[in-house]
Amino acid sequence: MSKRFFYVVFILLCLACNDQVKDSSQAKSNLIELQQKSVQNQDSTYYFLKKGVELIKLFPELSDSLRAENNYALGSYFYAKGVMDSAAHYSHKATDFSADSLQYDREIDYFYQSWYVYYSQGKYGDCISIVDKLESLLDDKDYNNQVFVNYLYENTYKANEDFKQAILYNKKQINAYSNIPNTVPSIREAVIFQSEYEYQLKNKKRAYKLLDSLLNIESRLNETTKYNLYNRYGIQTFDEKKFKSSLDFFIKSLSHLKKVPKNRTSADQKARLYYNISEAYFALKKYNKAYTYLDSAFYLNSKNGNETVLRSILQKQLELAVVTDKDPTKLSNSLDSIFNYQKDQYTKKYKEDLVALEKALKKENEILAEKKDIEIKSITRLFTLIIIVSILIILSIFFYRQRMYKVKKQSLQMQQRLLRSQMNPHFTFNTLYTIQNLIKDTPLKAKNYLIKFSRLLRLILENSTQNYVLFKDELKALKEYYALQQVRFPDKFEFYIQLNNLEEDSFIFIPPMLIQPMIENSIEHGFNGINYKGKLVLTLTQKKSFLECKIEDNGRGLQSESSDIKKSTSLELIHDYLKKSTGKGIQITDKDSLNTNETGVIVSFKIPFKLTKND
CATH class of the missing domain: 3.30.565.10 (Histidine kinase-like ATPase, C-terminal domain)
Incomplete structure (x- = not known):
C-alpha cells in the first residue's frame, strides 16, 4: 500500500510541475530558444538572457558553448545600453570557456567583443591580456586568425601611442598575410599604417620611403589603397605646413575615393576627407573654398552622426566666421549651429531615454502581469495538489489501519490455532x-x-x-x-x-x-x-x-x-x-x-x- 501511495504522489507531483525543465536535454533546447528570442525581441533581450542565466545555474552540465554564448549576448546587451562595467564582465566571461585551442569560429567573436569593450574604455592593459589569451589558442598554421590577432595588438598599442610596438605587430600582420593567397591589397594597406607610425616616431624619411614604395607601383594599386595613400601624404605634409602639397594630395585622395564602389565607402570617410580639404584651404586662406568643403562635410556627417567629426566641423565653422566676417551674422549663425547641435543632441538623447523608459515600463508591466498569472496558476496547482495529497494520506492511513487490524486478527487466530495444535x-x-x-x-x-x-x-x-x-x-x-x-x-x-x-x-x-x-x-x-x-x-x-x-x-x-x-x-x-x-x-x-x-x-x-x- 505504501509503495503504491508514494508512486501515485510522485505521478501527481510530475503532473503538477509539468511546466518545469526535467533534464539537461530539455534545458539545452530551452536555453537555445531563449537566446534566439533575445535576438528577435529587442525590447525583451535582457529578460530572456536572464532566464538563460537561471537555467544555467540549475543545469551546470550544459555545454560550455551555450554558456559562453549567453555571456556574449549579455555583454552585447550591456554595451548597447552603455553599461560598460557589466559589458566588460560578461564579454570577458564568455572567453573563459575557451580551453587549450579554438573549437569553433564563434569564439573569435567572443574575444573581439571583450577586446573592443576594454578598448572603448581605454583599458589597454586588459586589451593586451585578452589578445594574449587568444594568441595562445591559435594553431601555427592559422594565418587568418594570426592576422586578426596582430591587428588587435597593433590597434591597442596605437591607441596607447606606443608606436614602436604598433610597428612590430604591423610587420607581424604583413608576415601572416604573406602566407594567405590574394592578400596583396591588405599588405599595401598595412604599409600605409606603418608609415603613420614611423612618422609619429619622427622617422620621417622612413615614413615617406614607405609611401613612395607604393607610389612607384600606383598603377597596380586599387582605388581604396590610392585613396588611403594620398590621404596619408596629405596628413603628413599638412603637419609639415606644406599646405599647397597637402591640398593636392587631399584632392587626389578624394578623386580616388569617388571611384570606390558605394557599398565599400561610408559618409564618414568622405566627411573626414572634406574636412581635411577645408582645413588645407583655410590654411591657404582660401576661405570661400574652405566654407564649401566644410558645408559638404557637415551635410555628410549629419547623415552619419559621428559626433567627433561633427564637433570638429562646428569648431572650424566658428573659426572661419571669426576670421572672415566683420559682420557678426556668420559668427552668430555658427554659434546658432553649435547651439542647435547641442540642443539636437540633448533632444535626441531625451527622446531615446523617454522611448527606452516607456518600453521598459511597458515590458515591466507585462512581466509583472505574466509573473502574477504564473503565481496564481502555481498557487491553484499547489492548492489542488495539497487537497489530493491530503485525501491520499487519509486514505492511506485508513487502509493501513485496516490492514494492520487484519494482520493482528490473523496473528491472534494463528496463535490460537498453534495453541490448539500444541x-x-x-x-x-x-x-x-x-x-x-x-x-x-x-x-x-x-x-x-x-x-x-x-x-x-x-x-x-x-x-x-x-x-x-x-x-x-x-x-x-x-x-x-x-x-x-x-x-x-x-x-x-x-x-x-x-x-x-x-x-x-x-x-x-x-x-x-x-x-x-x-x-x-x-x-x-x-x-x-x-x-x-x-x-x-x-x-x-x-x-x-x-x-x-x-x-x-x-x-x-x-x-x-x-x-x-x-x-x-x-x-x-x-x-x-x-x-x-x-x-x-x-x-x-x-x-x-x-x-x-x-x-x-x-x-x-x-x-x-x-x-x-x-x-
Whole structure:
C-alpha cells in the first residue's frame, strides 16, 4: 500500500510541475530558444538572457558553448545600453570557456567583443591580456586568425601611442598575410599604417620611403589603397605646413575615393576627407573654398552622426566666421549651429531615454502581469495538489489501519490455532492416560508427571498470550515437553540442544510455539515403529537478524505414512508465518535423498528475533 501511495504522489507531483525543465536535454533546447528570442525581441533581450542565466545555474552540465554564448549576448546587451562595467564582465566571461585551442569560429567573436569593450574604455592593459589569451589558442598554421590577432595588438598599442610596438605587430600582420593567397591589397594597406607610425616616431624619411614604395607601383594599386595613400601624404605634409602639397594630395585622395564602389565607402570617410580639404584651404586662406568643403562635410556627417567629426566641423565653422566676417551674422549663425547641435543632441538623447523608459515600463508591466498569472496558476496547482495529497494520506492511513487490524486478527487466530495444535487432544489424552496408569502402580511417579504436565500447560498458556517471549522461556517449555515425552516413551529416543553464537540465557525475544510442533512431529511420526534408539538434535545458530533453526532426527524419514508431516495444520500455519516474517518458510529434507546411508528428516527454518519485547 505504501509503495503504491508514494508512486501515485510522485505521478501527481510530475503532473503538477509539468511546466518545469526535467533534464539537461530539455534545458539545452530551452536555453537555445531563449537566446534566439533575445535576438528577435529587442525590447525583451535582457529578460530572456536572464532566464538563460537561471537555467544555467540549475543545469551546470550544459555545454560550455551555450554558456559562453549567453555571456556574449549579455555583454552585447550591456554595451548597447552603455553599461560598460557589466559589458566588460560578461564579454570577458564568455572567453573563459575557451580551453587549450579554438573549437569553433564563434569564439573569435567572443574575444573581439571583450577586446573592443576594454578598448572603448581605454583599458589597454586588459586589451593586451585578452589578445594574449587568444594568441595562445591559435594553431601555427592559422594565418587568418594570426592576422586578426596582430591587428588587435597593433590597434591597442596605437591607441596607447606606443608606436614602436604598433610597428612590430604591423610587420607581424604583413608576415601572416604573406602566407594567405590574394592578400596583396591588405599588405599595401598595412604599409600605409606603418608609415603613420614611423612618422609619429619622427622617422620621417622612413615614413615617406614607405609611401613612395607604393607610389612607384600606383598603377597596380586599387582605388581604396590610392585613396588611403594620398590621404596619408596629405596628413603628413599638412603637419609639415606644406599646405599647397597637402591640398593636392587631399584632392587626389578624394578623386580616388569617388571611384570606390558605394557599398565599400561610408559618409564618414568622405566627411573626414572634406574636412581635411577645408582645413588645407583655410590654411591657404582660401576661405570661400574652405566654407564649401566644410558645408559638404557637415551635410555628410549629419547623415552619419559621428559626433567627433561633427564637433570638429562646428569648431572650424566658428573659426572661419571669426576670421572672415566683420559682420557678426556668420559668427552668430555658427554659434546658432553649435547651439542647435547641442540642443539636437540633448533632444535626441531625451527622446531615446523617454522611448527606452516607456518600453521598459511597458515590458515591466507585462512581466509583472505574466509573473502574477504564473503565481496564481502555481498557487491553484499547489492548492489542488495539497487537497489530493491530503485525501491520499487519509486514505492511506485508513487502509493501513485496516490492514494492520487484519494482520493482528490473523496473528491472534494463528496463535490460537498453534495453541490448539500444541495442546492437541491426542497428546493430552495420551498424557492423562499415562498419569492414570502411574497412579495405580507408582503414585509418587504419577504425582511428578502430573506436576510436569501442569507446568508445561502453564508455560504454553503464558507464552501464547505474547507475540515475543524470552529465548530462555521458550527453551524451558521445550525441555518440559521433552521430559513428559520421556515418561511416555522411556529410553526410546534422546534429545539434544546445540547453541551456536548464543547462550541459553541470551537476552533476545522470539515468537513462541514455533519449534515444539516440529519436535512433536519427529517423536510421533519419525520414531514410530523403529527398533532402534532415536536421536533428536535441535541446533540454533544466531545470525544478524534471525535464528537459524535445524531439527534433525534419525527416524523413518518421509515414508508414505509420514506424509502427515506435510499435511499438519500447525506446520502450515508456521510455514505461512515464517514466509511473511523472514521471506522463507519451512524446508523439509529427507536424508534418503542425500545419499548418506542414513534415515531421518532434517527440518530447517529461520526464526526472527528482537532485542526487546516491543522492538
